Amino acid sequence: MDVLSSRILLHPRDHEATVAFYRDTLGLAIYREFPGGTVFFLGGGLLEVVGRGTTGATPDAALWLQVRDLAATVAELRDRGVEPDRGPQREPWGLDEAWISDPDGTRIVLVEVPADHPLRVDVRAG
CATH class of the missing domain: 3.10.180.10 (2,3-Dihydroxybiphenyl 1,2-Dioxygenase, domain 1)
Known part of the structure; x- marks a missing residue:
C-alpha cells in the first residue's frame, strides 16, 4: 500500500x-x-x-495534538472558555499532557514533548 x-x-x-x-x-x-x-x-x-x-464520541479514540508550550496553550484555551478535562501533568512515559474535549466529547490530548525526552533525540547517524 x-x-x-x-x-x-x-x-x-x-x-x-x-x-x-x-x-x-x-x-x-x-x-x-x-x-x-x-x-x-x-x-x-x-x-x-x-x-x-x-x-457521539467513543472513549476508544482521541486526537493527539502536540503543542510548543502546554501551560500557555491551556491558559489560552481557558481564556476562550475551555476548561480542561484534566490539567497538565507529566505522564509516566515522560510527556506533558492535558486533556480537553470537543462538543461531542471527543478527547483531545494536548502534548508537549520535554526537551530531554527521547522523542527529541536526533537519531540520524552523526
Whole structure:
C-alpha cells in the first residue's frame, strides 16, 4: 500500500458547533471547505468535520495534538472558555499532557514533548 495522504474524519452530532469549536475556539486553520464539510490543518495531518453523526464520541479514540508550550496553550484555551478535562501533568512515559474535549466529547490530548525526552533525540547517524 502506498499512502499519499491521510486525515481523521469526525461525524459530529452538531456540525455547526463542532466546526466553530475547531475553527474559533482552538483556532485551527482551514485547509478547505465544501458543502457539508470543513477540513482543518492539524500540523502534519488533517481533520475533516463532515456530515452528522448519531452516536457521539467513543472513549476508544482521541486526537493527539502536540503543542510548543502546554501551560500557555491551556491558559489560552481557558481564556476562550475551555476548561480542561484534566490539567497538565507529566505522564509516566515522560510527556506533558492535558486533556480537553470537543462538543461531542471527543478527547483531545494536548502534548508537549520535554526537551530531554527521547522523542527529541536526533537519531540520524552523526
